[in-house]
Amino acid sequence: MRTVLVTGGAGFIGSALVRHLVGQPGLRVVNVDKLTYAGNPESVAPVADSDAYVFEQVDICDAGEVARLFEQYRPAGVYHLAAESHVDRSIDGPAAFVQTNVVGTFTLLDAARRHWAGLAEAEREAFRFLHVSTDEVYGTLGESDLFTEETPYAPNSPYSASKAGSDHLARAWFHTFGLPVVTTNCSNNYGPYQYPEKLIPVAILKALAGQPIPVYGTGQNVRDWLYVQDHVEALQTAFERGTPGEVYNVGGHNEKTNLDVVRGICDILDELHPEGAPHAGLIEFVTDRPGHDWRYAIDAGKIERQLGWTPSETFETGLRKTVEWYLENGGWCDRVRDGGRMERFGQVEAAR
Secondary structure, rough: OOOEEEEEEOOHHHHHHHHHHHOOOOOOEEEEOOOOOOOOOHHHHHHHOOEEEEEOOOOOOOOHHHHHHHHHHHHOEEEEOOOOOOOHHHHHHHHHHHHHHHHHHHHHHHHHHHHHHHHHHHHHOEEEEEEEHHHHHOOOOOOOOOOOOOOOOOOOOOOHHHHHHHHHHHHHHHHHHOOOOOEEEEEEOOOOOEEEEEEEEOHHHHHHOOOOEEOOOOOOOOOEEEEHHHHHHHHHHHHOOOOOOOEEEOOOOEEEHHHHHHHHHHHHOOOOOOOOOHHHHHEEEEEOOOOOEEEEEOOOHHHHHHOOOOOOOOHHHHHHHHHHHHHHHHHHHHHOOOOOOOOOOOOOOOOO
């Protein structure tokens, strides 16, 4: 049985990956998660009783514990997703982002290198370290161009800067030490189990509560939306078939303005939860995020041409599935928020 480590496997994308991998023939999944506010064991509850699943509550910045994981489980590879990921929080508290995203990635890469160097030749050839990153490292786009794997880095937030730093470390560990690293940079994810601080779950839950739905600025900022199940299938594809040293951009081919996303949510809620309709009447424009990038859009042609991956969901089908899931899982939302409110972070005045 092959073993893989999945870091951040109790978070949004990580838990989707864990649920996707557990139960596949001949595979054991070790979920490594610190369990910060955004990580929750309930997100992996559907597979937690499997004999092919192990949970380890470990901070990836703890070099001793990370070394123990490699020694104990002898993994055939690593899916590295553990990260602080919320842009607004990075404005209020950038130190945690540098610590987890940069120092934690270094700690994990160095432990992986030492483990990999001690493997037999065939195991060394098969080993992969998949470093999962974001399109935000590329900065902002104009009206018509797309991010490619050759787009120069130009991060504009503490979050994206910390992820850019981790990308450069991953690249260096391949070129300097030969560690077989594959990197993916994805567009905005959405779907079930997303912690309610990001745009889509916030809009859904605010609308259901009859509260104002905040939209930053004019709502015209554009994102390329990627359904989380499509993303985790791309991650497994890159892990199993990607070429070490290569970067693959992963996008959903779904460019939408933030305002269009929120209006789409309101339209679905008007149909499925007519109490409070029309929900679009709750939309409230609020002060924009400092340094808010205007547009992200991914050219995912490389991963399609070279590895054969394409997304299955349109934005319309994925958004409907997402709204339906939140309607059916209000209890999960209440528990992961621990009764807290969906407060706003990232206002410059508060960060000073």
